[in-house]
Amino acid sequence: MLYRRQQLTAATMRLFTRFLTRPTLSLVGPRRFTATASPSQSNGLEKPKKTTLLKQLITSPNLEFIMEAHSGISARIVQESGFSGIWGSGLSVSAQLGVRDNNEASWTQVLEVLEFMSDASDIPILLDADTGYGNFNNARRLVRKLEKRGIAGACMEDKIFPKTNSLHDGRAQPLANVDEFALKIKACKDHQTDPDFCLVARVEAFIAGWGLDEALKRAEAYINAGADAILMHSKRDDPSEIEAFMRAWKNQGPVIVVPTKYYKVPTQQLRDMGVSVVIWANHNLRASVSAMQSVSSRIYAEQSLTSVESEVAPVKEIFRLQNDAELQEAEKKYLPK
Numbered sequence: 001m002l003y004r005r006q007q008l009t010a011a012t013m014r015l016f017t018r019f020l021t022r023p024t025l026s027l028v029g030p031r032r033f034t035a036t037a038s039p040s041q042s043n044g045l046e047k048p049k050k051t052t053l054l055k056q057l058i059t060s061p062n063l064e065f066i067m068e069a070h071s072g073i074s075a076r077i078v079q080e081s082g083f084s085g086i087w088g089s090g091l092s093v094s095a096q097l098g099v100r101d102n103n104e105a106s107w108t109q110v111l112e113v114l115e116f117m118s119d120a121s122d123i124p125i126l127l128d129a130d131t132g133y134g135n136f137n138n139a140r141r142l143v144r145k146l147e148k149r150g151i152a153g154a155c156m157e158d159k160i161f162p163k164t165n166s167l168h169d170g171r172a173q174p175l176a177n178v179d180e181f182a183l184k185i186k187a188c189k190d191h192q193t194d195p196d197f198c199l200v201a202r203v204e205a206f207i208a209g210w211g212l213d214e215a216l217k218r219a220e221a222y223i224n225a226g227a228d229a230i231l232m233h234s235k236r237d238d239p240s241e242i243e244a245f246m247r248a249w250k251n252q253g254p255v256i257v258v259p260t261k262y263y264k265v266p267t268q269q270l271r272d273m274g275v276s277v278v279i280w281a282n283h284n285l286r287a288s289v290s291a292m293q294s295v296s297s298r299i300y301a302e303q304s305l306t307s308v309e310s311e312v313a314p315v316k317e318i319f320r321l322q323n324d325a326e327l328q329e330a331e332k333k334y335l336p337k
Helices: 010-021 049-059 072-080 092-097 108-119 136-148 179-193 212-224 242-249 267-273 283-302 317-321 326-332
Strands: 064-069 087-088 127-128 153-157 198-203 228-231 253-255 277-280
Touching: 049 064, 049 153, 049 179, 064 072, 064 283, 072 087, 072 153, 072 267, 087 108, 092 108, 092 127, 092 242, 092 267, 108 127, 127 267, 136 153, 136 179, 153 179, 179 198, 179 212, 198 212, 212 228, 212 242, 228 242, 242 253, 242 326, 317 326
Parallel strands: 064 087, 064 277, 087 127, 127 153, 153 198, 198 228, 228 253, 253 277
Antiparallel strands: none
């Protein structure tokens, strides 16, 4: 069986090896940050917590990558593809629920999806938590609930609730007050129970039409409030805003980027800038939409499955991704003969 829930995958194993061989990150390379060691570090037989894996990933001296997922099965596919982390995309989760990315899905509905994703995977999940679904009180309660469900971190953006997706053209993108959002970050960090739970502050200054000075001011305020990393967002089709920020930022903390719009930029260029993590933010959702539109229209037009059957996953592959083999073994053990 290719997938066994109780075993570490290759992606998890890479992070596990890194975790065991490097208790704290050395001060080398373009980024100099420290990850908290886990109590399990003293016992090589125990695998590290998902929160610790995410913190190690964010503070790695290497450029790391996490991939979008929006369901249990997509989370498992991301893991099997070799990724070391999952982006719980707000756009993708809301879209697969059939609603808009404007906080139309409640945080409890999102949490239910995330629980299935966490159960289906061994690698850490960073949730796109929008604005934290309200003020500091809503946000800190969300963090506690995420911790209980094994979610490794949350990324909160400094916009007004309810939010509007950042990639819309011509939409107003009002920003939260800097001090209020910084205190929201502080409230989340003060109330998390796991020291390795990661809180990423997403700066929307460029999205809202502000310049570099505003982006820097906000990023510095959020790092000083305790954020574990900054996600600097841009919807330009070139990396000029990100490049300008990275030059001015001067390695004050890890920086995460989402090159959905500037996808033509070579990855090496992001590495040379000193970016910590790249999020491939929505391509599994978009790939599945394209595939379903194509298959559905062809079956409707042809009134037959003949031409599409060879192009879709076999039913047995779905059973494998559902870990059906584990259930078969369990039935042998726990059902009467």
